[in-house]
Amino acid sequence: MPKLPRISGGEVLKILTKYFSFRVLRQKGSHVTLTNDKVFITIPLHPELDIGTLNGILKDAIVTRDDFLKYV
Numbered sequence: 001m002p003k004l005p006r007i008s009g010g011e012v013l014k015i016l017t018k019y020f021s022f023r024v025l026r027q028k029g030s031h032v033t034l035t036n037d038k039v040f041i042t043i044p045l046h047p048e049l050d051i052g053t054l055n056g057i058l059k060d061a062i063v064t065r066d067d068f069l070k071y072v
Helices: 009-019 051-061 065-069
Strands: 023-028 031-035 040-044
Touching: 009 023, 009 031, 009 040, 009 051, 040 051, 051 065
Parallel strands: none
Antiparallel strands: 023 031, 031 040
16 A cells, blocks of 8 residues: 655645545634535644545545545
8 A cells, every 4th residue: 555645735635626526614723624525524624634634534444545546
């Protein structure tokens, strides 16, 4: 299984909204809440996300690592 790259919160936001049918619900400070009408996830808009944070976001979004890596 390939490793997750260290990418920014903005890049994760773009990938989830463009390819996984999420939409922005609201933003408060540097955190954006997304939804796909099934789950709600919050993404910090930091310049570089930790691997554990990205892994948690993908788990909450019910997106597999392999599916996500196709669009990175």
